[in-house]
Amino acid sequence: MKKISTQFFNLFSMLSIILLLLGNSLVASAQEKKQVMTTFYPVYYLAERIGGDAIEISMLLEGNQNAHDYEASAKDAARTQSSDLFIYQDDEMEYFVSSLFNLIDLDKVQVLETTVGIELLAGDAHDHDHDDEDGHDHDHDHSHDYDPHTWLDPMIYAQQAANVRDALIELDSANEAVYQANAEALIAELEVLNQEFEEQLAQLDDRRIVVQHAAFGYLTHAYDLEQVAIAGISSTQEPSAQALASMQDFIKSEQISVVYVEPSLDQAIANTVTSVSDVELRPLRTLETVSADEMAEGIDYFSIMRDNLVELTR
DSSP states (O other): OHHHHHHHHHHHHHHHHHHHHHHHHHHHHHHEEEEESSSHHHHHHHHHHHHHHGGGEEESSSTOTTTTTOOOHHHHHHHHHOOOOOEEOOOTTTTTTTHHHHHOOOGSSSSEETTTOOOOOOGGGGGOSSSSSSSSOOOOOOOOOOOOOOGGGGHHHHHHHHHHHHHHHOGGGGGGHHHHHHHHHHHHHHHHHHHHHHHHHHTEEEEEEEHHHEEEEHHHHTTEEEEEEEEETTTTTTOOOOHHHHHHHHHTTTTTTTTEOTTSSSSHHHHHHHTTTTTEEEEOOOOOOOOHHHTTOOOOOOHHHHHHHHHHOO
């Protein structure tokens, strides 16, 4: 009986040691993952898909926070400083990044601007008068030298994916094969999506789309459409009374039947413009904001883009 008890004790001790070693190994593995901080959904999605389980990923903006007029906080700076890689769209989208960089030691954080090396479309800066020397008025109604909404063209988004892949490999060469394989799979999916858009949008007789704000320049450029916008590139920009009247005249004279709106934005201006005629408001999402609940439900870049395609072709 004593021999059996001794054997049991030895076995229990061995199991305890194995479990302890396994636990320590799992903790070490989690700690060894590179910490990646992203700004908002389009770049978060790229990093998530390409990094996969090899990274720990976070996103600064939450819910319906708007990247156009977001202001960085000390907490954001602390979170960014503790990361290994900071990924953002570009200086035309996240104006707050310049102030964020003033608060952190950039020698200790790798930074990726995802549109680096990509030819961008002209923005709306030439259409605006500015109230201060840096080109931004005091209401944060920013104008843009370049249109930042590149992700709405799947093939440009694929170029951004390649940039994210390269940055992750530079950061963490041990997982190069993972990043290469994940990026290859994502780019293949984007090529399929691009083909769907090409084939279905080619069937449209009226090549014009009237939108709430001018976020769809890359989409219309890629598929030979014409974007007619009520407001400018920034989702927070409000058109003048003269611009609203001009748009109402355009809708009536051209017999426009549909105006596309971003569901997360206030639609008061769109309602004002369309009140003069029998016009249907349809959703067309910019993907600038995707809620945590939506992500938990499996809603992602591809499902939203395909929903957009349905709205454009129905």
